[in-house]
Amino acid sequence: MLTRLLSGDTPRSGLLTLLLVAVLISLAFAPFLFPGTKSLETAARICIFIVLVASYDLLLGYSGIVSFAHTMFFGIGAYGTALALSTSGPSYGSLVWGTLAGALVAAVFALAIGLFSLRVKAIFFAMVTLAVASAFAVFVSQMSWLTGGEDGLNYKIPRELTPAFKLVQEKVFGVRINGKLLAYYLVFFASLMLFLVMLRIVNSPFGRTLKAVRDNAFRAEAIGYKVVWYRTTATVLSAVMAAFAGSLLAIWLRYTGPATTLSMEIMIDILLMVVIGGMGTLYGAVLGATLFILAQTYLQNLMGVAAEATSAVPLVSTLVAPERWLLWLGVLFVLSVYFFPSGIVGRLRAGRA
Amino acid sequence: MSDTAIKPRIEKVPFREQVLQKLPVLLVPVLALLGLVAIGNPASWLTLTVAGLAMGMMIFIMASGLTVVFGLMDVINFGHGAFVAVGAFVGFTVLAWLAGWTASPSVMLNLAAVLIAILAAMVVTGLLGYAFERVIVMPVYGEHLKQILVTMGGLIVAQQMIYVVWGPDELHISRPEALQGSVVFGEAAIEKYRLVAVAIGLALFLAMRHVLKNTKVGLLVRAGVENGEMVEALGYRIRRLFLIVFMTGSALAGLGGVMWGLYQETITAHMGSEIMVLVFIVVIIGGLGSVEGCFIGALLVGLLANYTAFLAPKVALISTIALMVVILMWRPQGLYPVVKAK
Numbered sequence: 001m002l003t004r005l006l007s008g009d010t011p012r013s014g015l016l017t018l019l020l021v022a023v024l025i026s027l028a029f030a031p032f033l034f035p036g037t038k039s040l041e042t043a044a045r046i047c048i049f050i051v052l053v054a055s056y057d058l059l060l061g062y063s064g065i066v067s068f069a070h071t072m073f074f075g076i077g078a079y080g081t082a083l084a085l086s087t088s089g090p091s092y093g094s095l096v097w098g099t100l101a102g103a104l105v106a107a108v109f110a111l112a113i114g115l116f117s118l119r120v121k122a123i124f125f126a127m128v129t130l131a132v133a134s135a136f137a138v139f140v141s142q143m144s145w146l147t148g149g150e151d152g153l154n155y156k157i158p159r160e161l162t163p164a165f166k167l168v169q170e171k172v173f174g175v176r177i178n179g180k181l182l183a184y185y186l187v188f189f190a191s192l193m194l195f196l197v198m199l200r201i202v203n204s205p206f207g208r209t210l211k212a213v214r215d216n217a218f219r220a221e222a223i224g225y226k227v228v229w230y231r232t233t234a235t236v237l238s239a240v241m242a243a244f245a246g247s248l249l250a251i252w253l254r255y256t257g258p259a260t261t262l263s264m265e266i267m268i269d270i271l272l273m274v275v276i277g278g279m280g281t282l283y284g285a286v287l288g289a290t291l292f293i294l295a296q297t298y299l300q301n302l303m304g305v306a307a308e309a310t311s312a313v314p315l316v317s318t319l320v321a322p323e324r325w326l327l328w329l330g331v332l333f334v335l336s337v338y339f340f341p342s343g344i345v346g347r348l349r350a351g352r353a
Numbered sequence: 354m355s356d357t358a359i360k361p362r363i364e365k366v367p368f369r370e371q372v373l374q375k376l377p378v379l380l381v382p383v384l385a386l387l388g389l390v391a392i393g394n395p396a397s398w399l400t401l402t403v404a405g406l407a408m409g410m411m412i413f414i415m416a417s418g419l420t421v422v423f424g425l426m427d428v429i430n431f432g433h434g435a436f437v438a439v440g441a442f443v444g445f446t447v448l449a450w451l452a453g454w455t456a457s458p459s460v461m462l463n464l465a466a467v468l469i470a471i472l473a474a475m476v477v478t479g480l481l482g483y484a485f486e487r488v489i490v491m492p493v494y495g496e497h498l499k500q501i502l503v504t505m506g507g508l509i510v511a512q513q514m515i516y517v518v519w520g521p522d523e524l525h526i527s528r529p530e531a532l533q534g535s536v537v538f539g540e541a542a543i544e545k546y547r548l549v550a551v552a553i554g555l556a557l558f559l560a561m562r563h564v565l566k567n568t569k570v571g572l573l574v575r576a577g578v579e580n581g582e583m584v585e586a587l588g589y590r591i592r593r594l595f596l597i598v599f600m601t602g603s604a605l606a607g608l609g610g611v612m613w614g615l616y617q618e619t620i621t622a623h624m625g626s627e628i629m630v631l632v633f634i635v636v637i638i639g640g641l642g643s644v645e646g647c648f649i650g651a652l653l654v655g656l657l658a659n660y661t662a663f664l665a666p667k668v669a670l671i672s673t674i675a676l677m678v679v680i681l682m683w684r685p686q687g688l689y690p691v692v693k694a695k
Contacts (some may be wrong), residue, residue, distance in 0.1 A: 017387065104478075123641075126639075127636070128637065131637075131674060138670045139668075142667045176604035271502070319517060326513055327513035330506050337499055341499070
């Protein structure tokens with residue numbers, strides 16, 4: 001049953017299983033295990049980014065395509081939901097149609113970009129997506145009459161998902177059961193479901209073919225698979241998944257703006273998460289996203305301590321200043337591309353064999 | 354007797370094909386004319402055209418290194434923007450040191466300060482290019498996926514190092530006295546600095562063409578683009594050639610960075626990745642690996658960006674994307690495809 005749920009793709013490593021179960025349990029009971037607003041925010045971010053990073057891995061790890069437009073699809077999903085909620089009021093109906101519309105637009109965009117530029121080279125696709133994504137980000141911030149520009153959109157979501165709504169009057173295990181908690185579980189279960197769907201996709205015959213295309217496109221073509229079709233479909237699927245992740249973020253934050261969805265920084269974060277976690281395996285996305293966001297939230301405090309401790313040494317203290325955490329992750333990223341391109345997960349799996 | 358001698362027969366290229374080959378060159382004047390029609394007012398058209406040419410030249414300076422590196426070694430450097438930013442920061446630091454020179458009314462001192470700043474920036478970015486090639490690019494030759502990832506990682510690290518060295522704030526510097534202000538032609542006011550930028554860009558393009566067409570190094574580079582293995586088989590160390598080209602490309606990016614910085618008068622650590630978008634569009638339009646294509650692409654992008662910024666400011670960046678799409682519909686490999694699609 002469990003194997004079936006995981007589509008036959010078990011972690012295949014004791015330590016990895018342990019880590020994944022730990023992540024799952026921590027996320028499932030996050031409101032009870034780690035009370036407090038900040039930790040709940042972190043948990044929800046982790047859930048959403050697991051989906052986002054896994055959908056990117058579908059492209060990078062499974063199809064060998066580098067895209068820099070993933071935040072664009074993420075943003076399209078988020079703006080779809082946000083626009084629907086802000087124009088037609090906070091109802092479940094508008095939430096659903098906004099999400100679906102966002103996913104549809106993302107799919108159309110991905111199809112257009114894919115058909116247009118996947119025929120040539122991997123590098124070409126990377127450059128075209130980079131250009132298109134930055135143009136899109138600028139475009140969105142200039143269409144202020146529709147998207148709120150740089151300020152973004154604030155909107156209401158259905159009342160049952162806001163902190164004002166109380167499901168149970170008393171506290172349960174010292175935690176208030178309110179709308180925020182329901183929203184968290186909505187995010188959590190939606191993320192879990194999307195993740196399992198993606199696991200299903202990559203372990204289907206379609207996923208196997210994608211890997212074949214990645215490893216040797218020429219041979220796959222010779223055997224009779226339409227390489228362009230497979231690559232384009234992978235791009236579209238990953239775009240749709242990213243759009244769903246964006247919708248979840250829009251619901252959770254009740255705010256959508258260029259900085260939270262479209263910025264290049266987020267694209268780089270996603271890239272780091274995929275590579276550090278492990279390309280070509282969706283479990284890598286789980287570990288990568290979890291570690292990265294924990295580092296983003298908590299490593300900075302640690303580095304602050306280190307910076308204070310070394311404040312006497314001039315250069316070192318600026319190097320370990322909390323704002324410079326991305327520097328170290330960048331170094332880690334380069335090193336991991338060289339020395340363990342299969343990331344943490346690949347390392348763990350190799351250790352077992 | 355002379356009737357029997359075998360004459361070498363040079364096939365004449367049909368006129369139609371000759372025209373087709375030259376067609377991309379005509380795009381620039383055509384675009385400029387379209388701009389004139391759309392804008393209507395010749396004075397503002399002249400100002401915008403010079404601005405567009407200046408911008409195009411600066412983009413060309415930054416993009417040329419990237420495209421030659423790609424053509425020669427099939428390496429695309431996503432970290433190229435880092436050189437632009439580092440060059441700008443080094444140049445600005447030097448100009449800040451020479452504040453006395455830049456503020457003085459003497460034109461010679463002004464230009465000397467700018468020249469020293471440019472040289473310093475080019476030396477630093479050239480050396481940085483050396484380190485980048487050895488440490489970051491060399492281990493991943495031939496693997497596109499890793500190249501993209503690793504050079505992107507290099508960009509992140511370099512940007513963060515800029516923060517470490519120069520602090521998180523943006524730098525401001527005003528242009529030297531001699532480069533401020535504008536020249537008036539009839540009703541059109543043209544900034545002096547833009548004319549200088551056009552002159553430098555044009556000189557650089559001609560110099561590059563000369564080196565590539567008329568010198569031995571240029572010959573080797575062109576041969577390397579065509580068939581690297583053959584060049585190696587003839588006994589030339591193509592790796593070393595590539596290193597030289599990579600360093601030159603990085604130094605040019607540094608030059609472009611200083612010029613762009615002086616144009617904007619403000620620089621940030623992120624300027625490199627912002628400009629890279631335009632640089633990539635230019636490289637794609639021109640055809641990966643082609644210097645001429647890159648030049649034409651840069652001019653087209655520069656002109657179009659300035660015309661649309663005047664006519665419809667909101668769609669400026671979108672218009673360059675649209676240009677890219679149109680060009681690729683016409684020529685899927687760019688204007689002058691040099692490297693065969695692999």
